[in-house]
Amino acid sequence: MSPTNQSLSQVRLKATIIDATHLLRAGKGTSRLLPVFLISKLRTSSRRKKALSSIQEFNSVRDSLDLSTDWFSHNIPRWNSVFTKANIARNDSFSILEIGSWEGLSACFFLNYFPQAKLHAVDTWEGGDEHDGMQSVSMAEKRFDRNTSNYLSRVVKHKGTSDQFYESFNEDSFRVVYVDGSHRAEDVFNDASSGFTRLEVGGVMILDDLLWKFYKDNENNPAIGVNKFLSKHKDSLKIIDVGHQLYLQKIREI
Numbered sequence: 001m002s003p004t005n006q007s008l009s010q011v012r013l014k015a016t017i018i019d020a021t022h023l024l025r026a027g028k029g030t031s032r033l034l035p036v037f038l039i040s041k042l043r044t045s046s047r048r049k050k051a052l053s054s055i056q057e058f059n060s061v062r063d064s065l066d067l068s069t070d071w072f073s074h075n076i077p078r079w080n081s082v083f084t085k086a087n088i089a090r091n092d093s094f095s096i097l098e099i100g101s102w103e104g105l106s107a108c109f110f111l112n113y114f115p116q117a118k119l120h121a122v123d124t125w126e127g128g129d130e131h132d133g134m135q136s137v138s139m140a141e142k143r144f145d146r147n148t149s150n151y152l153s154r155v156v157k158h159k160g161t162s163d164q165f166y167e168s169f170n171e172d173s174f175r176v177v178y179v180d181g182s183h184r185a186e187d188v189f190n191d192a193s194s195g196f197t198r199l200e201v202g203g204v205m206i207l208d209d210l211l212w213k214f215y216k217d218n219e220n221n222p223a224i225g226v227n228k229f230l231s232k233h234k235d236s237l238k239i240i241d242v243g244h245q246l247y248l249q250k251i252r253e254i
Protein backbone atom coordinates (compact mmCIF):
# COMPACT_ATOMS: atom_id res chain seq x y z
CA MET A 1 0.00 0.00 0.00
CA SER A 2 1.43 3.42 -0.93
CA PRO A 3 1.87 5.95 1.92
CA THR A 4 -1.00 8.07 0.46
CA ASN A 5 -3.34 5.08 0.31
CA GLN A 6 -2.30 4.10 3.79
CA SER A 7 -3.06 7.54 5.24
CA LEU A 8 -6.37 7.62 3.35
CA SER A 9 -7.33 4.28 4.93
CA GLN A 10 -6.32 5.60 8.32
CA VAL A 11 -8.47 8.72 7.86
CA ARG A 12 -11.44 6.54 6.79
CA LEU A 13 -10.95 4.20 9.73
CA LYS A 14 -10.79 7.13 12.14
CA ALA A 15 -13.97 8.63 10.65
CA THR A 16 -15.75 5.26 10.94
CA ILE A 17 -14.74 4.95 14.60
CA ILE A 18 -16.00 8.50 15.31
CA ASP A 19 -19.34 7.77 13.59
CA ALA A 20 -19.74 4.41 15.32
CA THR A 21 -19.09 6.06 18.68
CA HIS A 22 -21.68 8.73 17.83
CA LEU A 23 -24.30 5.99 17.22
CA LEU A 24 -23.35 4.25 20.48
CA ARG A 25 -23.51 7.47 22.48
CA ALA A 26 -26.97 8.40 21.19
CA GLY A 27 -28.54 5.37 22.91
CA LYS A 28 -29.79 1.79 22.58
CA GLY A 29 -31.90 2.42 19.47
CA THR A 30 -29.02 3.76 17.38
CA SER A 31 -26.49 1.29 18.91
CA ARG A 32 -28.49 -1.49 17.27
CA LEU A 33 -27.70 0.11 13.90
CA LEU A 34 -23.97 -0.59 14.28
CA PRO A 35 -23.70 -4.00 12.53
CA VAL A 36 -25.58 -2.74 9.44
CA PHE A 37 -23.57 0.51 9.50
CA LEU A 38 -20.23 -1.33 9.57
CA ILE A 39 -21.15 -3.92 6.92
CA SER A 40 -22.49 -1.14 4.71
CA LYS A 41 -19.19 0.78 5.03
CA LEU A 42 -17.38 -2.17 3.46
CA ARG A 43 -19.79 -2.22 0.50
CA THR A 44 -19.73 1.49 -0.34
CA SER A 45 -17.26 1.52 -3.25
CA SER A 46 -18.71 -1.52 -5.07
CA ARG A 47 -22.21 -0.08 -4.71
CA ARG A 48 -20.99 3.23 -6.10
CA LYS A 49 -19.60 1.53 -9.21
CA LYS A 50 -22.85 -0.39 -9.78
CA ALA A 51 -24.95 2.73 -9.37
CA LEU A 52 -22.86 4.84 -11.74
CA SER A 53 -25.53 4.71 -14.44
CA SER A 54 -28.23 6.00 -12.06
CA ILE A 55 -25.99 8.93 -11.11
CA GLN A 56 -25.29 9.70 -14.75
CA GLU A 57 -28.99 9.40 -15.56
CA PHE A 58 -29.73 12.13 -13.02
CA ASN A 59 -26.72 14.34 -13.83
CA SER A 60 -28.36 15.79 -16.93
CA VAL A 61 -31.46 16.70 -14.90
CA ARG A 62 -29.36 18.23 -12.14
CA ASP A 63 -27.34 20.26 -14.61
CA SER A 64 -30.54 21.81 -15.97
CA LEU A 65 -31.60 23.08 -12.51
CA ASP A 66 -31.00 26.42 -10.85
CA LEU A 67 -29.09 25.45 -7.68
CA SER A 68 -26.76 27.13 -5.23
CA THR A 69 -25.89 23.87 -3.43
CA ASP A 70 -25.87 20.13 -3.98
CA TRP A 71 -26.30 18.36 -0.66
CA PHE A 72 -27.98 15.45 -2.32
CA SER A 73 -26.39 13.73 -5.34
CA HIS A 74 -23.90 11.65 -3.31
CA ASN A 75 -26.93 9.80 -1.87
CA ILE A 76 -28.10 8.43 -5.23
CA PRO A 77 -26.20 5.08 -5.16
CA ARG A 78 -27.69 4.17 -1.80
CA TRP A 79 -31.18 5.39 -2.71
CA ASN A 80 -31.05 3.27 -5.83
CA SER A 81 -30.13 0.11 -3.93
CA VAL A 82 -32.57 0.83 -1.07
CA PHE A 83 -35.58 1.29 -3.38
CA THR A 84 -34.63 -1.89 -5.22
CA LYS A 85 -34.24 -3.88 -1.99
CA ALA A 86 -37.57 -2.59 -0.69
CA ASN A 87 -39.33 -3.48 -3.98
CA ILE A 88 -40.59 0.05 -4.54
CA ALA A 89 -41.57 -0.21 -8.21
CA ARG A 90 -40.45 2.81 -10.20
CA ASN A 91 -43.52 3.01 -12.42
CA ASP A 92 -46.21 2.63 -9.75
CA SER A 93 -48.42 5.53 -8.92
CA PHE A 94 -48.10 6.57 -5.24
CA SER A 95 -47.45 9.53 -2.96
CA ILE A 96 -44.13 10.70 -1.55
CA LEU A 97 -43.68 13.04 1.40
CA GLU A 98 -40.59 15.23 1.58
CA ILE A 99 -39.99 17.27 4.73
CA GLY A 100 -37.36 19.85 3.73
CA SER A 101 -37.19 20.60 0.00
CA TRP A 102 -34.91 23.64 -0.15
CA GLU A 103 -34.21 24.39 -3.84
CA GLY A 104 -35.90 21.21 -5.06
CA LEU A 105 -32.94 19.00 -5.91
CA SER A 106 -34.04 15.89 -4.01
CA ALA A 107 -37.63 16.66 -5.08
CA CYS A 108 -36.56 16.56 -8.75
CA PHE A 109 -34.76 13.28 -8.14
CA PHE A 110 -37.97 11.75 -6.77
CA LEU A 111 -40.08 13.14 -9.62
CA ASN A 112 -37.67 11.72 -12.21
CA TYR A 113 -36.98 8.39 -10.59
CA PHE A 114 -40.68 7.73 -9.96
CA PRO A 115 -42.37 9.19 -13.06
CA GLN A 116 -45.94 8.38 -11.90
CA ALA A 117 -45.54 9.52 -8.29
CA LYS A 118 -46.98 12.61 -6.65
CA LEU A 119 -44.69 14.57 -4.33
CA HIS A 120 -45.83 16.52 -1.26
CA ALA A 121 -43.07 19.04 -0.52
CA VAL A 122 -43.10 20.63 2.94
CA ASP A 123 -40.81 23.54 3.79
CA THR A 124 -40.83 26.91 5.49
CA TRP A 125 -38.30 28.02 2.87
CA GLU A 126 -36.73 30.02 5.69
CA GLY A 127 -33.75 27.71 6.23
CA GLY A 128 -32.71 25.90 9.41
CA ASP A 129 -30.10 26.65 12.10
CA GLU A 130 -27.34 25.53 9.73
CA HIS A 131 -28.38 28.05 7.06
CA ASP A 132 -27.86 31.10 9.27
CA GLY A 133 -26.17 33.82 7.25
CA MET A 134 -26.49 31.98 3.91
CA GLN A 135 -27.53 34.42 1.23
CA SER A 136 -29.18 31.73 -0.86
CA VAL A 137 -31.94 31.26 1.76
CA SER A 138 -33.82 34.26 0.37
CA MET A 139 -33.84 32.63 -3.10
CA ALA A 140 -34.55 29.02 -2.07
CA GLU A 141 -38.31 29.09 -2.60
CA LYS A 142 -38.05 30.82 -5.99
CA ARG A 143 -35.49 28.22 -7.05
CA PHE A 144 -37.76 25.40 -5.82
CA ASP A 145 -40.67 26.81 -7.86
CA ARG A 146 -38.53 27.17 -10.98
CA ASN A 147 -36.86 23.78 -10.63
CA THR A 148 -40.11 21.87 -10.13
CA SER A 149 -42.07 23.80 -12.78
CA ASN A 150 -41.78 20.89 -15.25
CA TYR A 151 -43.69 18.63 -12.87
CA LEU A 152 -46.48 20.96 -11.74
CA SER A 153 -49.23 18.33 -11.98
CA ARG A 154 -47.32 16.00 -9.64
CA VAL A 155 -46.09 18.45 -6.99
CA VAL A 156 -48.10 19.70 -4.02
CA LYS A 157 -46.32 22.48 -2.17
CA HIS A 158 -47.01 22.94 1.56
CA LYS A 159 -45.39 26.12 2.83
CA GLY A 160 -44.99 26.09 6.62
CA THR A 161 -43.40 24.02 9.35
CA SER A 162 -43.66 20.24 9.31
CA ASP A 163 -45.67 20.44 12.56
CA GLN A 164 -48.23 22.62 10.78
CA PHE A 165 -48.32 20.18 7.89
CA TYR A 166 -48.89 17.14 10.09
CA GLU A 167 -51.63 18.96 12.03
CA SER A 168 -53.54 20.06 8.96
CA PHE A 169 -53.00 17.40 6.28
CA ASN A 170 -54.65 14.00 6.60
CA GLU A 171 -55.57 13.14 3.05
CA ASP A 172 -52.84 10.79 1.97
CA SER A 173 -50.62 7.93 3.05
CA PHE A 174 -47.13 7.72 1.60
CA ARG A 175 -44.98 4.98 0.09
CA VAL A 176 -41.82 7.02 0.60
CA VAL A 177 -41.13 9.59 3.33
CA TYR A 178 -37.95 11.66 3.30
CA VAL A 179 -37.15 13.55 6.50
CA ASP A 180 -34.68 16.34 5.75
CA GLY A 181 -36.17 19.41 7.47
CA SER A 182 -35.09 20.82 10.82
CA HIS A 183 -32.13 18.82 12.12
CA ARG A 184 -32.78 19.49 15.81
CA ALA A 185 -33.21 16.20 17.69
CA GLU A 186 -36.72 17.00 18.90
CA ASP A 187 -37.90 17.99 15.42
CA VAL A 188 -36.26 14.91 13.88
CA PHE A 189 -38.13 12.75 16.38
CA ASN A 190 -41.46 14.46 15.63
CA ASP A 191 -40.95 14.40 11.84
CA ALA A 192 -39.90 10.74 11.90
CA SER A 193 -42.77 9.69 14.21
CA SER A 194 -45.49 11.55 12.29
CA GLY A 195 -43.99 10.49 8.96
CA PHE A 196 -43.92 6.86 10.08
CA THR A 197 -47.60 7.04 11.08
CA ARG A 198 -48.45 8.13 7.52
CA LEU A 199 -46.08 5.62 5.86
CA GLU A 200 -47.72 2.63 4.11
CA VAL A 201 -46.73 -0.84 5.32
CA GLY A 202 -43.94 -1.85 2.92
CA GLY A 203 -43.03 1.81 2.40
CA VAL A 204 -39.58 3.31 2.91
CA MET A 205 -38.57 6.16 5.21
CA ILE A 206 -35.23 7.96 4.83
CA LEU A 207 -33.85 10.03 7.69
CA ASP A 208 -31.13 12.45 6.69
CA ASP A 209 -28.01 13.42 8.62
CA LEU A 210 -28.07 10.63 11.17
CA LEU A 211 -24.33 11.13 11.79
CA TRP A 212 -24.31 14.93 11.73
CA LYS A 213 -22.52 16.53 14.68
CA PHE A 214 -23.52 20.14 14.16
CA TYR A 215 -24.72 21.10 17.63
CA LYS A 216 -22.16 21.46 20.42
CA ASP A 217 -24.66 20.01 22.85
CA ASN A 218 -24.95 16.46 21.52
CA GLU A 219 -28.51 16.22 22.89
CA ASN A 220 -29.64 18.46 20.02
CA ASN A 221 -28.06 16.38 17.23
CA PRO A 222 -30.24 14.26 14.88
CA ALA A 223 -28.99 10.89 16.22
CA ILE A 224 -30.65 11.60 19.58
CA GLY A 225 -34.03 12.10 17.87
CA VAL A 226 -33.49 9.04 15.68
CA ASN A 227 -32.58 6.97 18.75
CA LYS A 228 -35.83 7.96 20.48
CA PHE A 229 -37.83 7.17 17.35
CA LEU A 230 -36.16 3.75 16.88
CA SER A 231 -36.66 2.81 20.52
CA LYS A 232 -40.39 3.55 20.17
CA HIS A 233 -41.00 1.77 16.86
CA LYS A 234 -38.37 -0.99 16.68
CA ASP A 235 -40.97 -3.75 16.30
CA SER A 236 -42.71 -2.11 13.34
CA LEU A 237 -39.71 -1.49 11.12
CA LYS A 238 -36.82 -3.16 9.37
CA ILE A 239 -33.47 -1.44 8.87
CA ILE A 240 -32.47 -1.55 5.20
CA ASP A 241 -29.22 0.39 5.30
CA VAL A 242 -27.27 2.78 7.53
CA GLY A 243 -24.83 5.46 6.46
CA HIS A 244 -24.97 9.20 6.87
CA GLN A 245 -28.67 8.61 6.28
CA LEU A 246 -30.87 5.91 7.80
CA TYR A 247 -33.09 3.80 5.49
CA LEU A 248 -35.93 1.77 6.94
CA GLN A 249 -39.04 -0.06 5.84
CA LYS A 250 -42.33 -0.23 7.72
CA ILE A 251 -43.21 -3.88 8.26
CA ARG A 252 -46.43 -3.61 10.27
CA GLU A 253 -49.00 -1.08 11.37
CA ILE A 254 -48.25 0.69 14.65
Ligand SMILES: C[S@@+](CC[C@H](N)C(=O)[O-])C[C@H]1O[C@@H](n2cnc3c(N)ncnc32)[C@H](O)[C@@H]1O
Pocket residue numbers: 071072099100101102103104105106107122123124125126127128140160161162163180181182183187
Ligand atom coordinates in the same frame (compact mmCIF):
# COMPACT_ATOMS: atom_id res chain seq x y z
C1 LIG B 1 -31.07 20.48 4.07
S1 LIG B 1 -32.38 21.42 3.43
C2 LIG B 1 -33.25 20.26 2.42
C3 LIG B 1 -32.46 19.83 1.22
C4 LIG B 1 -33.25 19.05 0.17
N1 LIG B 1 -33.92 17.89 0.71
C5 LIG B 1 -32.29 18.58 -0.93
O1 LIG B 1 -31.62 17.55 -0.73
O2 LIG B 1 -32.25 19.20 -1.98
C6 LIG B 1 -33.43 21.58 4.83
C7 LIG B 1 -34.71 22.36 4.55
O3 LIG B 1 -35.57 22.20 5.68
C8 LIG B 1 -36.31 23.38 5.87
N2 LIG B 1 -36.79 23.42 7.26
C9 LIG B 1 -36.09 23.70 8.38
N3 LIG B 1 -36.89 23.60 9.47
C10 LIG B 1 -38.12 23.22 9.01
C11 LIG B 1 -39.35 22.93 9.64
N4 LIG B 1 -39.51 23.01 10.98
N5 LIG B 1 -40.40 22.58 8.88
C12 LIG B 1 -40.27 22.49 7.51
N6 LIG B 1 -39.11 22.74 6.87
C13 LIG B 1 -38.05 23.10 7.60
C14 LIG B 1 -35.35 24.49 5.52
O4 LIG B 1 -36.04 25.67 5.13
C15 LIG B 1 -34.54 23.87 4.37
O5 LIG B 1 -35.06 24.25 3.12
